[in-house]
Amino acid sequence: MKKITVEICTGTTCHVMGSEAIMEIRNMLSERYKESVEIKATSCLGFCRERQAGEAPFVKVNGRIVPEASLLKVTQMIDEIERGN
Amino acid sequence: MEKLRLEDQGRVITALCDGLGSGIKAHILSTLTSTIATHFAASESNLRRYIEIISQILPECSERNLGYSTFTISDIDSSGRNKLIEFDNPSAILIRNGKTERIQRRKVSVKYGKLGSREVYQSVIEMQKGDRLAICSDGVTESGRGEKGMQWGWEEENLAKFCERICRENKELSARQMAKGIVEAAIKNEGGQCRDDATALVINIRRPKKTLLVTGPPSHKKFDAYITDRVKNFIGAKIICGGTTAKIIADMLGRALHTNPAALGRGLPPASEIEGVDLVTEGILTLSKLEEMLDAGSSGKTENTPAEALMELLLESDIITLIVGTKINQTHHNPDFPIDVEIRRNLARRLKRVLENKYLKKVEIELV
Numbered sequence: 001m002k003k004i005t006v007e008i009c010t011g012t013t014c015h016v017m018g019s020e021a022i023m024e025i026r027n028m029l030s031e032r033y034k035e036s037v038e039i040k041a042t043s044c045l046g047f048c049r050e051r052q053a054g055e056a057p058f059v060k061v062n063g064r065i066v067p068e069a070s071l072l073k074v075t076q077m078i079d080e081i082e083r084g085n
Numbered sequence: 086m087e088k089l090r091l092e093d094q095g096r097v098i099t100a101l102c103d104g105l106g107s108g109i110k111a112h113i114l115s116t117l118t119s120t121i122a123t124h125f126a127a128s129e130s131n132l133r134r135y136i137e138i139i140s141q142i143l144p145e146c147s148e149r150n151l152g153y154s155t156f157t158i159s160d161i162d163s164s165g166r167n168k169l170i171e172f173d174n175p176s177a178i179l180i181r182n183g184k185t186e187r188i189q190r191r192k193v194s195v196k197y198g199k200l201g202s203r204e205v206y207q208s209v210i211e212m213q214k215g216d217r218l219a220i221c222s223d224g225v226t227e228s229g230r231g232e233k234g235m236q237w238g239w240e241e242e243n244l245a246k247f248c249e250r251i252c253r254e255n256k257e258l259s260a261r262q263m264a265k266g267i268v269e270a271a272i273k274n275e276g277g278q279c280r281d282d283a284t285a286l287v288i289n290i291r292r293p294k295k296t297l298l299v300t301g302p303p304s305h306k307k308f309d310a311y312i313t314d315r316v317k318n319f320i321g322a323k324i325i326c327g328g329t330t331a332k333i334i335a336d337m338l339g340r341a342l343h344t345n346p347a348a349l350g351r352g353l354p355p356a357s358e359i360e361g362v363d364l365v366t367e368g369i370l371t372l373s374k375l376e377e378m379l380d381a382g383s384s385g386k387t388e389n390t391p392a393e394a395l396m397e398l399l400l401e402s403d404i405i406t407l408i409v410g411t412k413i414n415q416t417h418h419n420p421d422f423p424i425d426v427e428i429r430r431n432l433a434r435r436l437k438r439v440l441e442n443k444y445l446k447k448v449e450i451e452l453v
Binding site: 008011012014015016019020023026040041042043044059078 | 294327330331332343344345346352353354355357365367368369370
């Protein structure tokens with residue numbers, strides 16, 4: 001099965017707006033997701049400069065941009081993708 | 086310890102002082118002595134006269150009727166000629182080609198307050214490339230006193246052997262690393278906690294080490310190639326601070342930019358990697374933290390943050406070039422941001438000031 005990729009932006013804006021807390025997702029994913037989800041940190045994705053992209057912090061889940069990301073939002077998205085699979 | 090760089094004369098003067106006793110009074114005595122001593126040395130006043138003045142200025146201990154601070158002054162010029170003055174500190178140790186070299190000292194008697202006559206040792210050392218000169222307080226040589234096999238403590242002879250060994254083992258050993266090694270060994274002699282202040286000052290004669298730090302995207306895209314070329318062709322340590330800057334340079338070099346999520350920096354964004362670059366970190370937050378750490382003089386702690394890795398690289402350097410991109414990041418003009426997210430160039434100026442004044446580095450800033 002193809003892994004779900006979660007890319008967490010660690011640029012200045014996203015970091016200040018809370019991306020470090022989202023990184024905690026590594027320790028909070030349930031056992032069944034640990035194998036199927038790949039967590040990556042990235043340097044600035046640059047979305048904060050595009051007004052239409054929304055507000056920081058940004059996370060990309062399987063290439064989809066998640067603005068104003070939070071642990072809950074990202075976890076829900078992983079759940080949705082898993083169910084879709 | 087006091088350091089003074091006389092740029093126009095090519096001289097660097099350092100004074101290691103140890104105040105009588107411990108605590109606040111000892112600290113005041115040693116700070117007072119080191120400040121006076123370096124400035125007297127800078128003015129090339131008569132040795133006898135300035136030691137007499139120091140003895141008259143220092144407050145006295147009411148119990149022992151004396152109040153002094155030991156000192157060693159090193160006054161080195163750009164040719165490597167080092168005028169050394171030693172007063173009651175352990176003898177300085179000169180390591181040349183991995184061995185202790187004898188220093189020819191001249192004994193001078195000086196009047197010293199109520200203590201009457203005291204002996205001061207003067208010497209002139211023609212220092213050579215690769216030489217290391219270690220100056221320590223008695224907290225180092227007397228460390229471990231009374232411990233098994235060390236009735237009188239570590240002693241100068243064993244300290245010299247230790248210095249010889251670590252210099253032989255690591256030919257690239259920097260002055261900082263050696264000073265740190267000496268103090269750590271002294272602490273170890275004491276079983277982990279010194280009973281007396283242990284200070285070490287090391288002078289290392291070598292070619293200056295250069296570092297290039299690039300931070301912030303340039304004001305115009307046309308300068309992207311310029312900063313990339315500077316990084317590519319620079320001989321020395323290369324540092325990039327800033328995600329966008331790192332991305333520009335990585336793309337132009339055609340190299341991958343990796344960020345390691347496991348390397349989270351305890352409140353700072355994690356460091357990244359680009360092949361051929363020594364360190365890649367986030368920009369403003371990491372540099373602000375660096376400035377705070379440099380200002381506080383903190384070192385030795387190993388929290389393993391990107392700011393510490395950055396500090397380590399800069400403190401091992403002598404000539405630092407800061408290339409500061411001046412493109413304004415609109416996203417930083419956000420009311421939700423903390424107050425210390427400032428314009429990069431002001432931060433660069435503050436870094437220059439602290440690195441030059443406190444650590445005697447040569448720093449140049451280039452705005453692009």
